[in-house]
Structures are given as structure tokens and as C-alpha cells.
Amino acid sequence: MIAETAAPPYGQVLRLDELLRTARVHDDDVDHVLFLATHQSCEILFAIALRHLEEIRAALDTGDADMAVRRAAPLPRLMATLTRHFDGLATLTPAAFEGIRAALGDASGFQSAQFREIEFLCGLRDSRYLKTGGFTEEDRARLEARLAERTVTEAYRHFVDTCADRAAAERVRLALLEFDDAAAVWRARHAVLAERFLGTAVGTAGSEGAGYLWRAALRRMLPEVWTPLP
Ligand code: HEM
Numbered sequence: 136m137i138a139e140t141a142a143p144p145y146g147q148v149l150r151l152d153e154l155l156r157t158a159r160v161h162d163d164d165v166d167h168v169l170f171l172a173t174h175q176s177c178e179i180l181f182a183i184a185l186r187h188l189e190e191i192r193a194a195l196d197t198g199d200a201d202m203a204v205r206r207a208a209p210l211p212r213l214m215a216t217l218t219r220h221f222d223g224l225a226t227l228t229p230a231a232f233e234g235i236r237a238a239l240g241d242a243s244g245f246q247s248a249q250f251r252e253i254e255f256l257c258g259l260r261d262s263r264y265l266k267t268g269g270f271t272e273e274d275r276a277r278l279e280a281r282l283a284e285r286t287v288t289e290a291y292r293h294f295v296d297t298c299a300d301r302a303a304a305e306r307v308r309l310a311l312l313e314f315d316d317a318a319a320v321w322r323a324r325h326a327v328l329a330e331r332f333l334g335t336a337v338g339t340a341g342s343e344g345a346g347y348l349w350r351a352a353l354r355r356m357l358p359e360v361w362t363p364l365p
Contacts, residue, residue, distance in 0.1 A: 166231040167238070173220050174244065180213050181249040187213075188256050188287055191311075195290035200303035203294070207310035214317030221324045225331060232332045236339060241269065243340035248274035255281035257356040258288030268340070287311075288357055295364060304364055311360040322352040 146152065155161070158172045187206050194202035227235070244250070246269035254260070260282055265275055291311065298304045326348035329338065338344040355361060 166227055167235055169227065170224065170235050173224055177217055177220055177244075178247065178249055180217055181247065181253060184210060184213050185249060185252055185256065188253065192256075192285060192287050192290040195287070195294040195307070196285075198294065198298065200294075200298065200300070200307050203307050204310040207307075207314055210314035211317035214314065214321050218317070218321045218324045221321075221328045225328055227332075229332065236332075239339055241339055241341070243269075243338055245338065245340035245342065246270060248278060251278055252281050254354075254356065256284070256287060258286035259354060259356055260286070288359055291357065291359060301364065308360050308364055311357050315355055315357045315360055318356050319352065322348065322354070326352050 158175050160168050160172055162168075163171065187210055190206040191203050194200075194206060246267055248270055251264050251267070254264075255278060262282060265278055265282075270278070291307070294307065295304050298307075326345055329348050330345035333344045335346075336344055338347065
């Protein structure tokens with residue numbers, strides 16, 4: 136028998152009532168639940184990734200290679216989890232997807248401000264995305280702040296240029312490469328998923344659809360970590 140403790144129980148610590156009410160997991164039809172809750176889950180993982188990227192930048196700026204590697208370690212696993220989420224969505228029937236799409240209107244992951252924050256924070260800064268329809272004023276303010284702040288790429292470049300310990304620098308490069316490799320796989324899986332459901336049709340945000348995502352799949356969050364150190 137497990138003893139009673141004064142500590143708040145699991146459900147309270149995780150604020151599960153609030154979380155599941157927000158996720159509306161008991162309201163919509165089950166296909167919508169899979170689709171929407173998967174996106175919500177992705178947004179939580181994006182938020183976790185952002186926190187880790189900020190910590191990596193801070194570690195690189197203080198020359199702490201071990202901390203940078205430690206904070207980078209979960210990132211490829213988070214990206215792989217995000218990729219598995221696409222596998223789950225691929226089980227929707229075409230009819231179920233069409234029903235969801237009709238209900239979605241213009242809403243699209245393209246309007247994920249956090250995803251754009253990840254790109255901007257890494258150094259993939261394209262201010263044209265600030266004009267993305269559907270962003271709130273708050274989203275835009277956060278993204279503008281990201282455009283003005285130091286990027287992980289800048290911190291990495293400075294770290295590599297000033298680090299006397301080449302083995303440590305290489306460990307950092309490989310840890311960041313693991314993340315970017317997993318991000319590239321996520322992008323490609325996303326394009327395949329869009330192709331599966333949309334074929335050559337345009338996306339809900341009005342882009343070329345799968346064609347846009349295939350081009351985006353060539354982008355790298357941290358292009359410099361793909362080049363071996365001298
Ligand atoms: C059946 C599921 C999905 C389909 C068919 C799909 C399709 C698309 C398409 C066609 C675009 C291009 C913009 C547009 O015109 O809409 C896009 C962008 C995007 N989607 Fe999805 N998506 C799906 C699921 C997801 C999920 C689960 C996420 C996670 C949050 C997500 C995140 C994004 C992001 C971040 C972008 C912008 C990518 C970039 O600009 O590089 N998508 N999606």
C-alpha cells in the first residue's frame with residue numbers, strides 16, 4: 136500500500152483538468168481530437184525546444200561546452216517525437232482529413248509563431264514571415280524580439296572561433312548537428328504527409344502545399360554545424 140503524502144498529486148502537479156479541458160479531448164469527434172490535440176502537443180514540444188535553444192545559446196556564450204551538449208541532447212529526441220506525430224496523423228482517412236480541412240478554413244501550422252521563433256532563434260531569419268496572416272499582435276511582437284536577439288548560429292560561431300579545446304568544439308558541433316538532422320527529417324516527413332493528403336492541391340494557408348514544404352525541407356536551422364571544423 137502506498138502511503139498518503141502531503142505533496143500535491145500527479146493530476147494537480149500537471150494541471151490535467153485544465154490541460155485536457157483546453158485540449159477539448161472529450162468534445163470533438165475522434166478524428167478532430169487526434170488532429171487538434173496532436174497540433175497542441177507539437178506546440179508544447181516547440182515551447183520546450185525553444186527553452187533548450189535559449190539555454191544552448193547562453194552556454195555557448197559562456198564557453199560552457201558540456202552544458203551546451205547537455206541542453207542539446209533532448210532536441211533530436213523532441214524532433215523525432217514531432218516526426219512520430221506525423222505518423223499518427225497519416226492514419227486519418229482521406230474523408231476524415233477532408234472533413235477536418237473544411238472545418239479548419241485558413242488555419243494552418245504555417246501560422247505557428249513558435250515554429251517561426253525556433254527558426255529565427257537559430258538564425259534562419261526571414262522577416263517576410265512577420266506578415267503571416269493569422270498572427271496576433273503578441274505573436275508579431277515575440278517574433279520581432281527574436282529577430283533582434285542574438286542567434287544560436289552567432290553564439291556557435293563565436294564559441295568555435297574562441298574555443299581552444301577542439302575536441303570540445305567538435306562535441307558541440309555534433310550535438311547541434313543531431314538536432315538539425317532530426318529537424319530536416321521532420322521537414323521531409325511533413326512534406327510527405329502533405330503530399331499524401333493534398334496531392335498537388337494548395338495548402339490551407341494558401342501556399343503551394345506539399346511543393347512549398349519540399350522546398351522548405353532544404354532549409355537548415357543551423358547551416359554552419361554541417362561543415363566539419365578545421
Ligand atoms: C495532416 C496533417 C498536416 C498537413 C496536411 C499539413 C500541411 C501543411 C502545408 C500544406 C503547409 C504549407 C502552408 C499552407 O499552405 O498551409 C504546412 C505548414 C506548416 N505546418 Fe503543417 N500539416 C499537417 C500537420 C502539421 C502538424 C501536426 C504540425 C505541428 C505543429 C504542423 C506544422 C506546420 C508548420 C510549422 C508549418 C510551416 C512550415 C514552414 O514554413 O517551413 N503541420 N503544413
